[in-house]
Amino acid sequence: MSLAGKVAIVTGSSMGIGEAIAKALLKDGAKVVLADIKEPTWQIPENAIHVKCDVSNSADVQAVIKKAIEKWRRLDIIVNNAGIYPFVPLENMTEAQWDKVMNVNAKSVSLLREQGCSIGIYKGCSLGTCTKGNYGQRNRTRRNSDSGRWSNFYRRTGNESISRNDTSG
Numbered sequence: 001m002s003l004a005g006k007v008a009i010v011t012g013s014s015m016g017i018g019e020a021i022a023k024a025l026l027k028d029g030a031k032v033v034l035a036d037i038k039e040p041t042w043q044i045p046e047n048a049i050h051v052k053c054d055v056s057n058s059a060d061v062q063a064v065i066k067k068a069i070e071k072w073r074r075l076d077i078i079v080n081n082a083g084i085y086p087f088v089p090l091e092n093m094t095e096a097q098w099d100k101v102m103n104v105n106a107k108s109v110s111l112l113r114e115q116g117c118s119i120g121i122y123k124g125c126s127l128g129t130c131t132k133g134n135y136g137q138r139n140r141t142r143r144n145s146d147s148g149r150w151s152n153f154y155r156r157t158g159n160e161s162i163s164r165n166d167t168s169g
Protein backbone atom coordinates (compact mmCIF):
# COMPACT_ATOMS: atom_id res chain seq x y z
CA MET A 1 0.00 0.00 0.00
CA SER A 2 1.38 3.40 -0.90
CA LEU A 3 1.07 6.15 1.69
CA ALA A 4 2.98 8.66 -0.41
CA GLY A 5 1.85 12.18 0.42
CA LYS A 6 0.16 11.15 3.66
CA VAL A 7 1.14 12.54 7.05
CA ALA A 8 0.90 10.46 10.22
CA ILE A 9 1.35 11.12 13.91
CA VAL A 10 2.48 8.07 15.86
CA THR A 11 2.46 8.48 19.63
CA GLY A 12 4.95 6.59 21.76
CA SER A 13 7.17 5.94 18.76
CA SER A 14 10.60 6.49 20.28
CA MET A 15 10.85 2.77 20.88
CA GLY A 16 8.93 -0.51 20.92
CA ILE A 17 5.75 -1.11 18.94
CA GLY A 18 5.41 2.60 18.07
CA GLU A 19 8.87 2.58 16.52
CA ALA A 20 7.91 -0.42 14.39
CA ILE A 21 4.65 1.27 13.32
CA ALA A 22 6.47 4.50 12.42
CA LYS A 23 9.05 2.57 10.39
CA ALA A 24 6.30 0.69 8.53
CA LEU A 25 4.49 3.94 7.68
CA LEU A 26 7.76 5.52 6.53
CA LYS A 27 8.51 2.47 4.39
CA ASP A 28 5.14 2.91 2.71
CA GLY A 29 5.93 6.53 1.90
CA ALA A 30 4.25 8.50 4.70
CA LYS A 31 5.79 11.41 6.53
CA VAL A 32 5.72 10.75 10.24
CA VAL A 33 5.61 12.87 13.39
CA LEU A 34 7.01 10.92 16.32
CA ALA A 35 5.17 12.17 19.40
CA ASP A 36 6.90 10.89 22.50
CA ILE A 37 8.02 12.14 25.89
CA LYS A 38 11.44 10.61 25.23
CA GLU A 39 13.94 11.14 22.43
CA PRO A 40 13.86 8.42 19.74
CA THR A 41 16.15 5.49 20.42
CA TRP A 42 16.52 4.99 16.66
CA GLN A 43 18.00 7.00 13.80
CA ILE A 44 15.08 8.86 12.27
CA PRO A 45 15.10 9.69 8.55
CA GLU A 46 14.46 13.15 7.09
CA ASN A 47 10.78 12.46 6.38
CA ALA A 48 10.21 12.04 10.13
CA ILE A 49 10.38 14.53 12.99
CA HIS A 50 10.31 14.01 16.72
CA VAL A 51 8.13 16.30 18.83
CA LYS A 52 8.47 15.99 22.57
CA CYS A 53 4.94 15.38 23.81
CA ASP A 54 3.15 14.00 26.80
CA VAL A 55 -0.01 12.60 25.20
CA SER A 56 -1.98 13.17 28.40
CA ASN A 57 -1.33 16.92 28.23
CA SER A 58 -3.67 18.86 25.95
CA ALA A 59 -1.19 21.70 25.31
CA ASP A 60 1.43 19.16 24.20
CA VAL A 61 -1.08 17.41 21.95
CA GLN A 62 -2.11 20.72 20.40
CA ALA A 63 1.55 21.53 19.76
CA VAL A 64 2.11 18.22 17.97
CA ILE A 65 -0.86 18.74 15.66
CA LYS A 66 0.32 22.30 14.97
CA LYS A 67 3.83 21.08 14.18
CA ALA A 68 2.53 18.48 11.71
CA ILE A 69 0.45 21.11 9.91
CA GLU A 70 3.27 23.68 9.88
CA LYS A 71 5.72 21.16 8.51
CA TRP A 72 3.65 19.22 5.99
CA ARG A 73 0.31 21.09 5.69
CA ARG A 74 -1.84 18.05 6.31
CA LEU A 75 -2.70 15.26 8.70
CA ASP A 76 -4.14 11.92 7.61
CA ILE A 77 -3.39 9.33 10.26
CA ILE A 78 -3.12 9.32 14.04
CA VAL A 79 -1.79 6.18 15.69
CA ASN A 80 -2.65 6.21 19.39
CA ASN A 81 0.10 3.87 20.45
CA ALA A 82 1.62 5.52 23.55
CA GLY A 83 0.67 3.57 26.60
CA ILE A 84 1.91 2.51 29.99
CA TYR A 85 1.12 -0.69 31.79
CA PRO A 86 2.43 -0.77 35.36
CA PHE A 87 2.42 -4.25 36.81
CA VAL A 88 0.43 -3.42 39.92
CA PRO A 89 -2.59 -5.36 41.22
CA LEU A 90 -5.69 -3.17 41.42
CA GLU A 91 -5.88 -3.35 45.21
CA ASN A 92 -2.34 -1.97 45.52
CA MET A 93 -2.73 0.79 43.00
CA THR A 94 -2.45 4.33 44.29
CA GLU A 95 -4.78 7.06 43.10
CA ALA A 96 -1.85 8.74 41.34
CA GLN A 97 -0.98 5.52 39.45
CA TRP A 98 -4.63 5.04 38.47
CA ASP A 99 -4.90 8.61 37.17
CA LYS A 100 -1.64 8.35 35.26
CA VAL A 101 -2.63 5.18 33.43
CA MET A 102 -6.06 6.56 32.59
CA ASN A 103 -4.63 9.86 31.39
CA VAL A 104 -1.86 8.37 29.26
CA ASN A 105 -3.82 5.41 27.89
CA ALA A 106 -7.38 6.69 27.65
CA LYS A 107 -7.66 10.48 27.88
CA SER A 108 -4.90 10.87 25.28
CA VAL A 109 -7.01 9.13 22.61
CA SER A 110 -9.77 11.67 23.08
CA LEU A 111 -7.33 14.60 23.10
CA LEU A 112 -5.65 13.47 19.89
CA ARG A 113 -8.97 12.95 18.18
CA GLU A 114 -10.44 16.29 19.25
CA GLN A 115 -7.33 18.28 18.43
CA GLY A 116 -6.86 16.42 15.16
CA CYS A 117 -10.42 17.01 14.02
CA SER A 118 -10.33 20.67 15.14
CA ILE A 119 -7.97 21.59 12.30
CA GLY A 120 -10.60 20.70 9.72
CA ILE A 121 -8.21 18.81 7.43
CA TYR A 122 -7.97 15.63 9.40
CA LYS A 123 -10.88 13.32 8.65
CA GLY A 124 -10.10 10.75 11.26
CA CYS A 125 -8.17 7.60 10.60
CA SER A 126 -7.35 6.88 14.20
CA LEU A 127 -5.59 3.67 15.11
CA GLY A 128 -4.68 2.27 18.48
CA THR A 129 -2.50 -0.47 19.84
CA CYS A 130 -4.93 -1.48 22.53
CA THR A 131 -6.17 -4.88 23.45
CA LYS A 132 -9.65 -5.93 24.44
CA GLY A 133 -8.23 -6.57 27.90
CA ASN A 134 -7.23 -9.94 29.23
CA TYR A 135 -9.15 -11.75 31.92
CA GLY A 136 -7.06 -13.07 34.76
CA GLN A 137 -4.17 -10.64 34.40
CA ARG A 138 -4.48 -9.55 38.00
CA ASN A 139 -1.49 -7.25 38.01
CA ARG A 140 -2.64 -5.22 35.03
CA THR A 141 -6.28 -4.63 35.90
CA ARG A 142 -6.30 -0.89 35.26
CA ARG A 143 -4.56 -1.21 31.92
CA ASN A 144 -6.90 -3.95 30.77
CA SER A 145 -10.00 -1.95 31.59
CA ASP A 146 -8.86 1.18 29.79
CA SER A 147 -7.91 -0.94 26.78
CA GLY A 148 -11.32 -2.52 26.66
CA ARG A 149 -12.88 0.89 26.82
CA TRP A 150 -10.98 2.16 23.82
CA SER A 151 -11.57 -1.01 21.83
CA ASN A 152 -15.24 -0.24 22.21
CA PHE A 153 -14.69 3.40 21.32
CA TYR A 154 -12.92 2.49 18.08
CA ARG A 155 -15.63 -0.02 17.25
CA ARG A 156 -18.43 2.47 17.93
CA THR A 157 -16.88 5.25 15.88
CA GLY A 158 -16.14 2.96 12.95
CA ASN A 159 -18.99 4.49 10.97
CA GLU A 160 -17.33 7.91 11.35
CA SER A 161 -14.48 6.51 9.25
CA ILE A 162 -12.32 6.07 12.29
CA SER A 163 -10.54 2.76 12.02
CA ARG A 164 -9.51 0.54 14.85
CA ASN A 165 -6.49 -1.67 14.86
CA ASP A 166 -5.65 -3.84 17.84
CA THR A 167 -2.18 -5.30 17.94
CA SER A 168 -3.33 -8.16 20.07
CA GLY A 169 -6.50 -9.30 21.66
Ligand SMILES: NC(=O)c1ccc[n+]([C@@H]2O[C@H](COP(=O)([O-])OP(=O)(O)OC[C@H]3O[C@@H](n4cnc5c(N)ncnc54)[C@H](O)[C@@H]3O)[C@@H](O)[C@H]2O)c1
Residues within 6 Å of the ligand: 011, 012, 013, 014, 015, 016, 017, 018, 035, 036, 037, 038, 053, 054, 055, 056, 081, 082, 083, 084, 085, 104, 129, 130, 131, 167, 168
Ligand atom coordinates in the same frame (compact mmCIF):
# COMPACT_ATOMS: atom_id res chain seq x y z
N1 LIG B 1 4.21 -4.95 24.44
C1 LIG B 1 3.09 -5.68 24.39
O1 LIG B 1 3.09 -6.91 24.55
C2 LIG B 1 1.76 -5.00 24.08
C3 LIG B 1 0.63 -5.80 23.82
C4 LIG B 1 -0.58 -5.19 23.50
C5 LIG B 1 -0.67 -3.81 23.47
N2 LIG B 1 0.42 -3.06 23.76
C6 LIG B 1 0.28 -1.61 23.72
O2 LIG B 1 1.09 -1.11 22.67
C7 LIG B 1 1.59 0.17 23.06
C8 LIG B 1 3.12 0.18 22.95
O3 LIG B 1 3.65 -0.83 23.78
P1 LIG B 1 5.22 -1.08 23.88
O4 LIG B 1 5.40 -2.40 24.49
O5 LIG B 1 5.86 -0.80 22.56
O6 LIG B 1 5.62 0.03 24.95
P2 LIG B 1 7.07 0.62 25.28
O7 LIG B 1 7.07 0.87 26.76
O8 LIG B 1 8.14 -0.20 24.69
O9 LIG B 1 7.05 2.03 24.51
C9 LIG B 1 6.11 3.00 24.86
C10 LIG B 1 6.53 4.34 24.29
O10 LIG B 1 5.53 5.28 24.71
C11 LIG B 1 6.20 6.43 25.23
N3 LIG B 1 5.35 7.06 26.21
C12 LIG B 1 5.04 6.64 27.47
N4 LIG B 1 4.28 7.52 28.09
C13 LIG B 1 4.07 8.54 27.20
C14 LIG B 1 3.38 9.76 27.27
N5 LIG B 1 2.74 10.15 28.36
N6 LIG B 1 3.38 10.56 26.17
C15 LIG B 1 4.05 10.19 25.05
N7 LIG B 1 4.75 9.06 24.94
C16 LIG B 1 4.75 8.25 26.00
C17 LIG B 1 7.49 5.92 25.84
O11 LIG B 1 8.46 6.95 25.97
C18 LIG B 1 7.88 4.84 24.82
O12 LIG B 1 8.64 5.37 23.76
C19 LIG B 1 1.08 0.44 24.47
O13 LIG B 1 -0.10 1.25 24.39
C20 LIG B 1 0.76 -0.92 25.00
O14 LIG B 1 -0.24 -0.89 25.98
C21 LIG B 1 1.63 -3.62 24.05
